[in-house]
Amino acid sequence: MNTLDQQTALQQAARERIKNSHALDGDAGRLAHFYRGWTNSYELDVGSDGYCGPTIVAELAGAVQTAYLSRQRTAIAILDAGCGTGLVGVELERLGFRLIDGIDLSEEMVEKARQTRVYRHVRGNVDLNEPLTEYLSASYDITVCCGVFTLGHVRPQGLREMARITRPNGFIIASTRKSYADTASFEQEVRRLQQAGILVPTQRLNDGRYLAEEDAHYWVFQMPEKASAPTEERS
Numbered sequence: 605m606n607t608l609d610q611q612t613a614l615q616q617a618a619r620e621r622i623k624n625s626h627a628l629d630g631d632a633g634r635l636a637h638f639y640r641g642w643t644n645s646y647e648l649d650v651g652s653d654g655y656c657g658p659t660i661v662a663e664l665a666g667a668v669q670t671a672y673l674s675r676q677r678t679a680i681a682i683l684d685a686g687c688g689t690g691l692v693g694v695e696l697e698r699l700g701f702r703l704i705d706g707i708d709l710s711e712e713m714v715e716k717a718r719q720t721r722v723y724r725h726v727r728g729n730v731d732l733n734e735p736l737t738e739y740l741s742a743s744y745d746i747t748v749c750c751g752v753f754t755l756g757h758v759r760p761q762g763l764r765e766m767a768r769i770t771r772p773n774g775f776i777i778a779s780t781r782k783s784y785a786d787t788a789s790f791e792q793e794v795r796r797l798q799q800a801g802i803l804v805p806t807q808r809l810n811d812g813r814y815l816a817e818e819d820a821h822y823w824v825f826q827m828p829e830k831a832s833a834p835t836e837e838r839s
């Protein structure tokens with residue numbers, strides 16, 4: 605097999621694993637098991653398919669801070685929800701953010717994120733499809749979420765808890781793969797949350813680059829000055 609054939613074979617295998625990750629129905633046990641087996645080759649796989657979601661999400665966080673937040677980047681508390689191996693955290697750190705926390709379902713992915721040393725705290729075994737009972741309301745200036753609102757992973761309803769733990773006037777920045785946005789009622793959930801006064805969609809990059817095989821939309825939501833209390837509020 606020549607080098608080009610090898611590259612193509614690697615890319616095909618990577619795409620197969622990415623596709624398999626979309627068939628997990630948001631089941632925490634299956635997701636954790638799948639990512640346990642994928643941790644070591646995850647970055648190679650998504651890198652071979654031109655994954656640029658983390659760069660775009662982090663750069664949006666940088667733009668939002670410059671445009672709307674008075675405090676310096678070093679003082680902005682960011683939650684990386686579904687941090688995986690830490691690709692977004694590394695980009696955020698490159699842009700000057702320092703107070704970065706990460707959460708994820710997979711203990712193994714989180715361990716890789718910890719090794720990047722760009723996070724203040726990282727925690728595994730956190731299911732974004734469930735209430736985030738360990739997290740107080742209004743804890744973060746910005747919540748970022750990349751590659752997580754994707755097929756078989758986190759349902760659109762997960763946005764409500766992210767809104768709860770983001771402070772009034774703070775921001776959520778999230779990617780949605782196009783196929784997910786088209787099929788998972790993400791926009792309906794956004795409308796519901798907007799009508800309930802929980803968040804306001806303020807910016808959206810449509811059809812931005814994400815992976816070679818598919819584009820994504822990138823959303824910026826702002827929390828209102830006084831957010832309505834989400835019904836699942838636990839803190």
Ligand SMILES: C[S@@+](CC[C@H](N)C(=O)[O-])C[C@H]1O[C@@H](n2cnc3c(N)ncnc32)[C@H](O)[C@@H]1O
Pocket residue numbers: 630632635639657658685686687688689690691692707708709710713730731732733749750751752757758
């Ligand atoms: C495609 S990776 C994205 C990781 C990272 N944000 C990035 O952009 O490289 C998806 C991540 O979401 C995590 N994940 C999937 N379902 C989850 C859930 N229900 N709750 C929390 N994390 C979840 C996986 O463990 C995995 O680390």
